[in-house]
Amino acid sequence: MEIPAEDIAPMARAVELAGHGHGTTSPNPVVGCVILDSAGQVAGEGFHAYAGGPHAEIVALAQAGERAKGGTAYVTLEPCDHTGRTGPCSLALLDAGVARVVVGVPDPTPKAAGGAARLRAHGVEVTSGVLAEQAERVNEEWLTCARLGRPHVTWKFAATLDGRSAAEDGTSQWITSPEARADVHRLRAAADAIVAGIGTVLADDPLLTARPAGQAAEGRAPLRVVVDPDGRTPPSARVLDGQAPTLVAVADDVRTGIEADLLRAPHHATDPQLAPDRESDPPRGDVDLIRVPRRGAGLDLEVLLRELAARGVVSVFLEGGPTLAGSFVGQGLVDRVVAYVAPALLGSGRAALGGAGVRTIGESHRLTFDEISEIGPDIRLIARPNPQ
Ligand code: AOF
Ligand code: ZN
Numbered sequence: 001m002e003i004p005a006e007d008i009a010p011m012a013r014a015v016e017l018a019g020h021g022h023g024t025t026s027p028n029p030v031v032g033c034v035i036l037d038s039a040g041q042v043a044g045e046g047f048h049a050y051a052g053g054p055h056a057e058i059v060a061l062a063q064a065g066e067r068a069k070g071g072t073a074y075v076t077l078e079p080c081d082h083t084g085r086t087g088p089c090s091l092a093l094l095d096a097g098v099a100r101v102v103v104g105v106p107d108p109t110p111k112a113a114g115g116a117a118r119l120r121a122h123g124v125e126v127t128s129g130v131l132a133e134q135a136e137r138v139n140e141e142w143l144t145c146a147r148l149g150r151p152h153v154t155w156k157f158a159a160t161l162d163g164r165s166a167a168e169d170g171t172s173q174w175i176t177s178p179e180a181r182a183d184v185h186r187l188r189a190a191a192d193a194i195v196a197g198i199g200t201v202l203a204d205d206p207l208l209t210a211r212p213a214g215q216a217a218e219g220r221a222p223l224r225v226v227v228d229p230d231g232r233t234p235p236s237a238r239v240l241d242g243q244a245p246t247l248v249a250v251a252d253d254v255r256t257g258i259e260a261d262l263l264r265a266p267h268h269a270t271d272p273q274l275a276p277d278r279e280s281d282p283p284r285g286d287v288d289l290i291r292v293p294r295r296g297a298g299l300d301l302e303v304l305l306r307e308l309a310a311r312g313v314v315s316v317f318l319e320g321g322p323t324l325a326g327s328f329v330g331q332g333l334v335d336r337v338v339a340y341v342a343p344a345l346l347g348s349g350r351a352a353l354g355g356a357g358v359r360t361i362g363e364s365h366r367l368t369f370d371e372i373s374e375i376g377p378d379i380r381l382i383a384r385p386n387p388q
Contacts, residue, residue, distance in 0.1 A: 081113065
């Protein structure tokens with residue numbers, strides 16, 4: 001498609017605006033909008049800031065006022081055509097007298113799609129697919145979830161230059177620099193859920209919060225998810241500390257007593273006078289348990305992800321555990337890989353990724369590097385699986 005040259009800059013700006021919503025709009029998309037008046041001057045700009053808040057188009061229209069009449073609206077996502085928590089943006093654009101609407105990506109949800117068709121039906125010129133790749137990328141978590149019915153998954157790992165994530169004796173802390181670790185916390189904070197395997201919980205007893213220990217988390221806290229097929233999470237695990245909501249996923253055949261063990265705070269532990277009687281223990285705040293069918297040596301991760309999507313999780317940050325990461329990769333459920341590579345060599349020790357269903361070179365999971373950056377002394381690589 002031939003993209004009119006004058007459409008590039010305003011759409012690029014709309015994509016940039018959309019990015020301002022990262023980490024705060026879930027379960028809604030990030031969307032940006034720029035409105036040019038009939039003389040081609042910027043009359044209004046907006047982005048979607050939080051779920052339930054005004055859509056990007058509405059923010060930009062409010063700023064443009066009368067100047068929207070006869071102008072052009074650039075929107076990264078097709079304007080909605082439904083009345084949800086707010087009214088349809090298609091009608092708001094029509095009411096404002098906008099003459100042309102330029103769209104980045106069509107809305108894949110049957111609920112809200114149809115804005116482009118309605119605008120066209122009312123004589124508005126609609127151009128679609130402008131900077132589609134950028135508009136897609138900025139909103140990739142939400143679009144993946146909307147299309148596949150499961151959250152977008154980022155697998156993050158840190159490794160030495162020779163691809164090891166732990167030394168022979170199991171020690172693994174501080175492979176990468178403080179700068180890289182700060183970057184991880186930033187990425188974690190933008191995700192809806194942080195997922196780790198039971199191996200990591202037993203070995204490291206991590207908090208899985210978006211902030212380094214001791215620092216208060218600002219704003220919302222991502223859901224902590226422990227993939228624990230056999231129900232081995234100790235009731236004393238730090239992920240159950242109530243600092244952030246936690247979900248423990250066990251296999252559907254795990255002993256029934258696990259609910260009481262994990263969902264009730266053992267008050268006899270703090271008051272030795274009280275006999276252990278789980279049924280009368282108070283419920284532990286912010287901890288939940290779900291049962292998921294087994295698959296191979298682990299859980300059916302696709303089922304787990306669908307359960308997470310049903311709970312409003314659009315983006316998952318997967319870390320902690322080469323075994324679990326191997327299962328995610330093997331089940332074709334990783335959408336983005338973020339690798340922090342330290343300029344160090346171990347020569348022996350644990351590989352960053354466990355078995356991912358590959359027996360011979362022809363079966364390797366093929367990715368494409370999208371971004372390479374230096375973070376302190378380390379390198380951060382972002383890669384995505386090649387389309388099948
Ligand atoms: C947004 N922000 O800027 C645009 C959206 O929950 P509602 O009623 O606000 O509607 C959300 C749907 O509207 C969303 O899933 C998407 O399909 C569409 N467009 N949503 O949150 C926006 N333009
Ligand atoms: Zn809308």
